[in-house]
């Protein structure tokens with residue numbers, strides 16, 4: 001059951017398309033609405049867990065920290081941070097009586113979850129809050145999430161090829177560099193489906209242009225890659241370069257599509273190309289215009305994009321930079337004592353992503369002017385919405401890959417997310433493990449982090465462990481920033497066979513992983529779940545923060561500690577441990593419920609199959625296209641009978657709900673396997689070769 005409580009006159013965020021009736025009277029149950037008119041507080045019992053908030057730092061259970069929904073270009077995701085790139089205002093408060101609550105509010109919102117007071121949850125807005133608050137009650141955490149997801153609408157569905165392995169770097173500067181990346185993967189038989197083009201493919205960082213010197217004959221190159229079963233995925237940035245003669249800039253100016261300052265002139269902020277304007281994505285006209293621009297790349301054969309810098313990130317505003325230079329001039333030639341020296345540093349450090357700048361420009365939404373900081377968290381959403389709405393018109397029959405850095409709930413209908421500029425740190429591998437179920441609760445199913453870490457230098461062991469986990473994430477992309485050690489897997493020759501095998505395991509598991517992703521998307525379910533959602537009555541399961549359930553069949557327990565020979569794993573029920581070294585080399589072991597210490601060599605990934613469940617695997621291929629989703633080998637843990645509902649479609653079109661995409665697969669104790677459904681399937685038992 002979902003109830004809507006309205007405070008004041010909320011801004012229309014377009015997050016919830018079909019709203020329930022507003023409760024005519026009364027205030028939000030479970031919470032005390034404070035007199036300041038902008039905070040809600042709720043006592044927490046010792047045993048209560050708080051889930052949700054999507055892309056945030058810290059554990060699966062969010063208790064014990066202060067989180068601020070304020071989309072931020074934050075390059076250092078340390079534990080002490082309060083905000084990352086996203087604002088996912090959904091909480092699930094879980095104990096004997098669980099409920100969910102969603103704050104539909106586009107401005108800054110603080111979630112003090114046992115930070116000020118260990119036993120108190122307090123949600124507060126910076127200003128007296130006009131907001132819609134949705135209360136979701138149901139039959140336990142999974143049901144509550146399902147209802148919430150029903151409220152916010154079906155999650156974005158990525159094309160099947162985007163479940164393959166992707167390689168990225170800032171930047172592969174030329175077509176030849178990209179060819180080399182592809183060649184090295186193919187000659188080493190490392191599966192690969194996509195290569196990402198970072199900002200340098202553009203002509204001087206201008207959106208929707210391609211540098212003709214480094215990528216001559218771009219459409220020809222896209223086709224050449226397609227022949228090798230590689231999809232090129234270019235980046236699109238929020239800021240539009242100010243340059244006479246550049247059509248995007250000129251059209252934006254002519255039609256008033258950019259965000260404006262108080263005085264009505266377009267706001268100038270700098271990003272990659274230097275000075276830029278920011279499209280007013282909250283204005284439906286500007287959205288339609290910007291979305292239409294993706295066409296030029298679609299027309300050249302591109303079928304996927306990543307939207308970036310859409311918090312929006314601002315290196316400096318023109319006005320602030322001018323003021324800083326004036327102040328710096330005053331300091332020139334003086335003896336800078338500690339205070340003056342700090343002033344100097346402050347002038348520089350305060351230039352980027354400055355809150356005052358975010359309060360200095362405006363949007364026009366449904367004919368009304370609104371100051372940016374009051375709706376800040378909607379910007380990335382509406383940029384991606386611009387693209388998504390355009391794709392619906394331009395390519396109505398085809399799935400286009402789209403994921404974004406900044407997001408809020410609502411955007412999940414138009415794209416997935418990657419979790420931004422992490423580092424090659426072991427703690428960031430754990431952070432990704434913990435973020436995934438939280439993102440799923442908030443509707444973001446197509447998600448993943450930069451495998452191997454974006455900043456800093458990766459080592460082979462980190463990358464092996466990261467891939468051993470990343471092979472389960474829907475978005476599986478290795479990405480690194482400029483200046484760091486090259487981290488394509490072939491840069492580590494000593495570990496190459498292990499990398500090849502682990503990535504091949506991803507492809508072998510794809511029939512299962514894709515099927516679970518699709519079912520989660522089509523039924524408002526979760527792909528990754530905390531153990532507590534599946535075993536709510538098991539007190540040990542509730543405390544597990546570093547294992548995840550995938551679909552209804554699997555549990556994973558990734559290793560995320562350097563030089564650990566293995567890890568402790570908690571089994572909430574007897575399960576079958578599968579150790580995989582390659583799709584052809586694996587071993588199985590039945591384990592009892594309880595705590596186990598399991599050695600996990602660097603070249604293995606482990607997973608657990610629940611009792612009376614089975615999963616379908618394929619013969620791995622070197623691209624998704626090569627995988628035969630109709631020829632399945634089943635791996636099960638069967639005492640009596642395992643029934644698996646398999647989903648498979650062409651992966652490119654949008655005929656999602658056709659019942660012929662489902663088959664019911666059964667495996668009995670003697671390992672007889674049968675299938676029912678319209679889909680022609682060849683079944684076997686997964687076996688050693």
Ligand code: GLC
Nearest residue numbers: 170198199235308405420421
């Ligand atoms: C941002 C993105 C990163 C990208 C870089 C250059 O930092 O988060 O992924 O590589 O910009 O475009």
